[in-house]
Every structure is written in structure tokens, then in C-alpha cells.
Amino acid sequence: MAQVLIRNLNKKFEEVHAVKDVNLEIRDKEFVVLVGPSGCGKTTTLRMVAGLESITSGQVLIGDTVVNALPPMDRDIAMVFQNYALYPHMSVYDNMAFGLKMRKFKREEIDRRVKDAAEILGIQSHLKRKPRQLSGGQRQRVALGRAIVRHPQVFLFDEPLSNLDAKLRVQMRVELKKIHDRLGTTAIYVTHDQVEAMTLGDRVVVMKDGVVQQVGEPLELYNSPANRFVAGFIGSPAMNFATVRLHEADGSLWAQGDGVKIEVPAAIAARLRRYAGEEVAMGVRPEDLRVATDQDGAGLSVEAIVEVVEKLGSEILLDVQVGRSTMVAAVEPTVPAKRHDRLRLALNPERLHFFDRASEAAI
Amino acid sequence: MAVPYALTERPSYAGAPRRGPVTRLLEDQRWLAAVLLAPTIVLLGLFIAYPFVKGVELSVTDATVGVAGHFVGLRNFAALMGDSIFRIAVANTFLYTAVTTVFKLALGLWLALLLNRHFKGKALTRAFVLLPFIIPTVLSTFAWKWMFDPTFSVINWTLFRLGLIHARINWLGDPGLAMVSVIIVNIWRGVPFYAISLLAGLQTINPELQEAAAIDGARPWQRFRYVTWPLLLPVTMVVVLFSIIQTFADFQLVYVLTGGGPANATQLFATYAYQIGVGTGLLSQGAAVSLAMFPVLLVVVIVQLLYIRRVEIH
Known part of the structure; x- marks a missing residue:
């Protein structure tokens, strides 16, 4: 378990200044949602925390460690991708076990953790299947399972529900919330869907054009938006x-x-x-x-x-x-x-x- | 009130032509299928089946150029068994195919992995990589022949100037080196095919998988070993098997570079078949040499088809 500190974080691509001076303090066990329209820098911010994107300037701290120079594997994070990113040639079991195998866990320990996670997610009966034999919702569960088995310090979610149909999305949203309540792992969650942001987040960070517009609890954003953008973005139908x-x-x-x-x-x-x-x-x-x-x-x-x-x-x-x-x-x-x-x-x-x-x- | 149009009459398409007998015939699926298949059947029959049957026919006669010949059964094949040059050609062909395939795969894969990265001038580099593949083999092989020339060899000159050698290397004159030279040129010509095909395969692999594996704790080599390689394997299999077929029956390159010499040191199936069949005019024996390749290639094709089928089922 750990807090995540983001200090004056900047990301410049060749022509785009994608993330501008972002400062965030994500507390231990907190579920923080980054939300904003596409191109607002939320995913880039998440990827910098994950170590998948280099940091132009500023610092990312996980726990008390500055992780700027650490490769993703040494940051003790787990990430769930929008397109699941399951290994298509591996069974569900192996998909979930892969990270543990790479970290040289004992076979019994891997087995125990994979089965525990499968039970939490209700996919025990699918462990031998390949990802393509699963529905979208089941695949997303496997992707979640792959993150859970690692017992990481921080979960990173990159629009994990946006490929699911509306009904399933609502159902998975509730399950995600339950899983977080149960595991209590610090989580950073990126979405463009303000309803997801409001329902999942302990606190919500609204971003636009690489700049943080407002950070606050869902109702705080709803009741007292800091600016016209937040006011228009949060709430449906819009203000x-x-x-x-x-x-x-x-x-x-x-x-x-x-x-x-x-x-x-x-x-x-x-x-x-x-x-x-x-x-x-x-x-x-x-x-x-x-x-x-x-x-x-x-x-x-x-x-x-x-x-x-x-x-x-x-x-x-x-x-x-x-x-x-x-x-x-x-x-x-x-x-x-x-x-x-x-x-x-x-x-x-x-x-x-x-x-x-x-x-x-x-x- | 007007009566609804649909109740009064069926819609008629004014000006629509009456359908002729040909149209009616083609509306029958069986006829249409036959018509659509015909061009392919004619082409395959004319250029593949007919020469093949003719080759089999020749191989069981004693025909020579200008003489029709009589049926002699498997005598030509029996004669090959006792032919020491044939045995050399067989051994050479297997060696040539095995060595070049290993190197082409390794270098092609390495090149494909490099080209799959983002860098400036990517498109241009990819186009240039294809050059050895698109230049006519005879032309590029002639260039190599000059580079291997005992007197004018640019390779010797470079090695000499670098102080690595003190005497001329007779690339194509020494039996061992001749094989090495032929193999080098084949690798040079074959790598682009591997590189571009494998690059195409690599690009179908979702880059997020690499990121997921990196987060899962896999180091670069492990990411290749456990993620990239298994996902690339179907493409690799097809490329390798195609390449084996091509290399096994290779002719132009050896013919231009060494003509199978010196002293049959680079003699392959195809060059030997040509030498006997066309060079000496013993058409039937040449056909028999060619056909001796057939069982090997058949096995390769069967393996390939079975593999593709297995991949498709999964």
C-alpha cells in the first residue's frame, strides 16, 4: 500500500505539451479518477506513473521513492488496459500467473494467488480457456485478475470499461468498487466518462488541455465547480x-x-x-x-x-x-x-x- | 380518395431488359462456379500440372534431345542411386538449404525487430531493405561474382588493406569457399523476404502486450521469448517453409556464380538436373533428378498445410 505523489509533472511530445505542471497527492488506499475529454493528458499522466512514458520534467513518487528512472517492472504497480492486453496465446491461468512467474514466485504461491483472484472475479471455471474464447466482460475480469494477483502497491486503470457495452459497464463499475473496498489498494483510474468518475472516485481530478482544472470529491465538483469547464463537464445532461x-x-x-x-x-x-x-x-x-x-x-x-x-x-x-x-x-x-x-x-x-x-x- | 398504389398493380421496372439465355445460365450456381473457376484451372493446368506430368513421363523413358525414347520404368532413378555426383548434389542441397535458412531466419528476424521500432526515415529504410529481393537475381549475382573474382575482388582488396589477409582468397575457386560464397549470396538475397514478412507479422502484434509484459516484470529478452516469439510463430512457420521450398530448388544463383563447380562442390539438385538434362541433352535423366526433389518438397508442403490448418482451427 502506498501513496502516490506527482510533482510539477510535464510531458512534451515533439509538438504537443501534453501534460502541464500537474501536481497531485494520491493518498494511501485512495481511489482517484482522472477524467477529461480525449487529449486532455489524463492517459499520458497515468502512463508516466506506470513508467511507459518518459517524464519530461517533474517527479513521480510511489511510496517514498522517486520512480522517474525506474522501469515499469520495478515500480510495483499493476495496470489494466483499455483493450485488456491479454496474451492471446496463453490460457487465462497463464495470463494471470505470468507476472508472478516473471518475478520467480514459487509454484504453490502462484497457484494460490491465481485461484484466489479467480474466485474474487468469478472466473474459476474459465482458467483453462484462451482469451478469445471469452466475452468482453470476462476478458476484462481476467485483465483485472492479472493485476490483482500481483498484490501491487498501486493499481493503474486506463479506461478499462470503455470497450464494454453499457449494461456490462455499469455492472463492472460496481464490481470494481467492491474489489477496491475489499483490497484497499491505492488506485488511479483514467476515464472520459464523467459518470464513471463520479461513481468510482473517492476523489476526482478533472483535466483539460494537460492542465488540472479541479481536484475534489465527486459532490464537491458537482456542487461547486471551480470553473465553467468543470461545471459543463460534470453532470448529465450538462449544465x-x-x-x-x-x-x-x-x-x-x-x-x-x-x-x-x-x-x-x-x-x-x-x-x-x-x-x-x-x-x-x-x-x-x-x-x-x-x-x-x-x-x-x-x-x-x-x-x-x-x-x-x-x-x-x-x-x-x-x-x-x-x-x-x-x-x-x-x-x-x-x-x-x-x-x-x-x-x-x-x-x-x-x-x-x-x-x-x-x-x-x-x- | 386514391387507391393505394401497391394494391392496384405490381411495380414494373420500365426499361429493364429481358434476361437472355447466358444470364439465365449464369444464375445457376453450378454453372457460375464453373465459369469463375475456369481461368484458374486453365492457368494451373497449363503451367503447373502439364509440365509436371510431362516431367514424370520423361523420367520413365530414355528420351534424349531429339529422340522420343521408350518406356524404361524406374531405370533412370536406379541409375541415380549409383551416381556419386548426384549424392554430392543431394548432400550439398541439404547443407545449402539448412545453413542459409538458419541465417536468413536469424538475420531477418533481427532486422524485422529493428525495423519495427520508431525512427526517422523508417519508411525509406524499409523500402531499401527490399532491394536485394527486387533486383533480378542474375544481375545481383553477377555483381557478387565480380566481388568474388580472384583478381578484382573488392572483398579481398578491403581485407588486404585492413591488414587482415596477406594473400588472395580464391573465393569461388576453392571448393569449401565456393560453397561459403554461394551461401553468403543466398543469405543476402533471402534476408529481405524474411525481414519484410516477419515485420508484417510483428505489426499485427498489439504493442500493448509489450507494455503489459513490461509491467508484469518481463525483461526485454523475456518479452521476446514469452510474448513476441509465440505470437510471431505462425507467420515464421509459413515464411520458413516457403523459403525452404525456394532454396531447395534454387538454380539461378549457383548457375551464375559457380555453375555447380569447382568439381561439383556447389552442385545442387536443380543445377545438376539442368546440367544433365539440358547441358548433356539426357532429358529423361535430368527429369529424374528434378523429380527426386519432389518427395522432400512434398513433405515440406504437407507440414506447412497441416500447420496452417492447425493455426486456423485454433
């Missing part, structure tokens, strides 16, 4: 944004934009005051919009025209037009909205987000 101009009138702060005129709640008005007279981006999540009733004041709702009604069963997603821009509202499944309906949507005043137009940082 709605509108450009509004802040101005003071009648002793309160108003946010006014195309089709929007909202009285900013007093609680957050204080820190927004210095932007009075300026344009800012206002964000509101689909689930923080609902169909307004008579009790809702005009200052906290917007006029909307329904364009598309998506009935998901548990909720309805309304794609609506507000002014000239579009928004998505997640409303109760009983709302009888139809296309072209004109309705008022009330905003949850506690859950409005504001972002600086230039820096995109949260205000």
Missing part, C-alpha cells in the same frame, strides 16, 4: 449556460440577458457585486429548473418555449428555447408539456453558478 449582465436596481442585484431577467439571491449577491455592470456567464443545471407555479416570483424564473420532449420514465428532459439560446430542464415525469408549449421555468436560487467571462473561473 445550461447563459450570458447575463449584472446590474443593481431597487437595492438588489439583477442578472439580465437574452430572455432572462433574474434577481440574484442575496446570499450570493455579495460576492457578485464587484461584477456589477459587467457580463458574466450564469450556469444552472437541468435538475435545478422546474415548471413554475403561481407562488414563484417573476424574479426567479424564465420564459421558455418547448422544442423537444424527451421522456426518460423517471424524468422528462425538456429542450427549451429561452430567448435565442437553448436550455435543458429535467422535470417531473408527470409534467404534461408538449412541443411548442410556452411555459415558465423556475430556477433554484441556491444552485445558481456564475463564471467570469474572461477567465471562466467560478465567482
Whole structure:
């Protein structure tokens, strides 16, 4: 068991600066997820921790050891690859045993560990098969098993579930979580899927263009995103944004934009005051919009025209037009909205987000 | 209200031509299969089956150039048993094939592994590696012949200038060295085929496997031994067997370089068959020498087919 420290990590390929000054502290037994769109540097960061990619500058420490110059085999890590990377000519058993054989473990010990891992993963009956005789989910289990038997200090996962179909992915996600709870091995997990990130991570690291945008617990990212990118990336459907101009009138702060005129709640008005007279981006999540009733004041709702009604069963997603821009509202499944309906949507005043137009940082 | 179109009439494709008798015939799968197979059957029959049958026919007669000959049974083959030059040719062919195959495989694999890495000018280098393979053998062998020439040998000159030798080496005149020379040229010509074929094989191996093995603790040699080699084996088998067939029946290279000499030191199956059959005009005996190769090549082909089949089943 070990912590992983990443200090001022940089990776430059010939023309691309893929990872820029990344600093992370991954605690012992923690499950940390790196998430971001493709090309954000998350996989490169993971590969530098693994030792599969050279480090341009900065340091990676596993436990208390600087591992920059160590080859992968001496870092005491195990990695699960996106395409499983199982040895096609070896049986499931040999795939799992290979790392132990290379490390000259005794035969009985190898046998014990492989069988233990196979039991945890429910693949005892497949040990003699070749990888091509297995389904995608089974292959992924074998890849996991190959990592587990090693009892490494750190697990590294590189988008391990992205080749599975949606249903299996959800199931494997739960199993991964259980396995981590059981083994307690420090884990770094890379994905582009924010749902995976939110459900698996003790903490989530959001990256974009090689730069860490925010590090925090899932709900922290969801409730108080550090900038507009994180706000838009975390949560599905994505947060709605509108450009509004802040101005003071009648002793309160108003946010006014195309089709929007909202009285900013007093609680957050204080820190927004210095932007009075300026344009800012206002964000509101689909689930923080609902169909307004008579009790809702005009200052906290917007006029909307329904364009598309998506009935998901548990909720309805309304794609609506507000002014000239579009928004998505997640409303109760009983709302009888139809296309072209004109309705008022009330905003949850506690859950409005504001972002600086230039820096995109949260205000 | 209009009656729906589909209820009133079947759609007719105006202007579609009526199908002629040929079209109707070809719509029968049996006829179509026969028509599609015909070109291949004609080509194989004309250029492979016919010469082969003709060769077998010749080998059991006493035909010579200009004389049709009579059936003599297996007398030609019996005569070969007592022919000391034939025995030398057989031994030479096996030696030649065995030595060159081992070296071609080792060097070709090494080259393929190097070419499989990322470096600048990769595409150009790969193209250049093929050169010995694409230059007509007779041309390149003539160049080698000059390099081995007792008087003008550039190899001797270089070795002499480097102070490694003090007298001329008679590359093609000495029986032992002649075989070595022939083997060297065959290796030179054959390595590109191995290198490019094995490179193609290497590129089908997922590079993530190397990374997984590295993380699993396998050192470079172990990664080759336990991951790359087993996965490359099917391609290697096919390449080696093809190459054995080619080398076993090699003719041009030896013919140009030594003509089988000196004193039959480099005589192979094919050159001996040519020498007897065409050189001395004993067509039937030449055919018998050629056909004596057949059992060996047949075994190689059977091994190859069985192996390919086993790989396909798995």
C-alpha cells in the first residue's frame, strides 16, 4: 500500500505539451479518477506513473521513492488496459500467473494467488480457456485478475470499461468498487466518462488541455465547480449556460440577458457585486429548473418555449428555447408539456453558478 | 380518395431488359462456379500440372534431345542411386538449404525487430531493405561474382588493406569457399523476404502486450521469448517453409556464380538436373533428378498445410 505523489509533472511530445505542471497527492488506499475529454493528458499522466512514458520534467513518487528512472517492472504497480492486453496465446491461468512467474514466485504461491483472484472475479471455471474464447466482460475480469494477483502497491486503470457495452459497464463499475473496498489498494483510474468518475472516485481530478482544472470529491465538483469547464463537464445532461449582465436596481442585484431577467439571491449577491455592470456567464443545471407555479416570483424564473420532449420514465428532459439560446430542464415525469408549449421555468436560487467571462473561473 | 398504389398493380421496372439465355445460365450456381473457376484451372493446368506430368513421363523413358525414347520404368532413378555426383548434389542441397535458412531466419528476424521500432526515415529504410529481393537475381549475382573474382575482388582488396589477409582468397575457386560464397549470396538475397514478412507479422502484434509484459516484470529478452516469439510463430512457420521450398530448388544463383563447380562442390539438385538434362541433352535423366526433389518438397508442403490448418482451427 502506498501513496502516490506527482510533482510539477510535464510531458512534451515533439509538438504537443501534453501534460502541464500537474501536481497531485494520491493518498494511501485512495481511489482517484482522472477524467477529461480525449487529449486532455489524463492517459499520458497515468502512463508516466506506470513508467511507459518518459517524464519530461517533474517527479513521480510511489511510496517514498522517486520512480522517474525506474522501469515499469520495478515500480510495483499493476495496470489494466483499455483493450485488456491479454496474451492471446496463453490460457487465462497463464495470463494471470505470468507476472508472478516473471518475478520467480514459487509454484504453490502462484497457484494460490491465481485461484484466489479467480474466485474474487468469478472466473474459476474459465482458467483453462484462451482469451478469445471469452466475452468482453470476462476478458476484462481476467485483465483485472492479472493485476490483482500481483498484490501491487498501486493499481493503474486506463479506461478499462470503455470497450464494454453499457449494461456490462455499469455492472463492472460496481464490481470494481467492491474489489477496491475489499483490497484497499491505492488506485488511479483514467476515464472520459464523467459518470464513471463520479461513481468510482473517492476523489476526482478533472483535466483539460494537460492542465488540472479541479481536484475534489465527486459532490464537491458537482456542487461547486471551480470553473465553467468543470461545471459543463460534470453532470448529465450538462449544465445550461447563459450570458447575463449584472446590474443593481431597487437595492438588489439583477442578472439580465437574452430572455432572462433574474434577481440574484442575496446570499450570493455579495460576492457578485464587484461584477456589477459587467457580463458574466450564469450556469444552472437541468435538475435545478422546474415548471413554475403561481407562488414563484417573476424574479426567479424564465420564459421558455418547448422544442423537444424527451421522456426518460423517471424524468422528462425538456429542450427549451429561452430567448435565442437553448436550455435543458429535467422535470417531473408527470409534467404534461408538449412541443411548442410556452411555459415558465423556475430556477433554484441556491444552485445558481456564475463564471467570469474572461477567465471562466467560478465567482 | 386514391387507391393505394401497391394494391392496384405490381411495380414494373420500365426499361429493364429481358434476361437472355447466358444470364439465365449464369444464375445457376453450378454453372457460375464453373465459369469463375475456369481461368484458374486453365492457368494451373497449363503451367503447373502439364509440365509436371510431362516431367514424370520423361523420367520413365530414355528420351534424349531429339529422340522420343521408350518406356524404361524406374531405370533412370536406379541409375541415380549409383551416381556419386548426384549424392554430392543431394548432400550439398541439404547443407545449402539448412545453413542459409538458419541465417536468413536469424538475420531477418533481427532486422524485422529493428525495423519495427520508431525512427526517422523508417519508411525509406524499409523500402531499401527490399532491394536485394527486387533486383533480378542474375544481375545481383553477377555483381557478387565480380566481388568474388580472384583478381578484382573488392572483398579481398578491403581485407588486404585492413591488414587482415596477406594473400588472395580464391573465393569461388576453392571448393569449401565456393560453397561459403554461394551461401553468403543466398543469405543476402533471402534476408529481405524474411525481414519484410516477419515485420508484417510483428505489426499485427498489439504493442500493448509489450507494455503489459513490461509491467508484469518481463525483461526485454523475456518479452521476446514469452510474448513476441509465440505470437510471431505462425507467420515464421509459413515464411520458413516457403523459403525452404525456394532454396531447395534454387538454380539461378549457383548457375551464375559457380555453375555447380569447382568439381561439383556447389552442385545442387536443380543445377545438376539442368546440367544433365539440358547441358548433356539426357532429358529423361535430368527429369529424374528434378523429380527426386519432389518427395522432400512434398513433405515440406504437407507440414506447412497441416500447420496452417492447425493455426486456423485454433
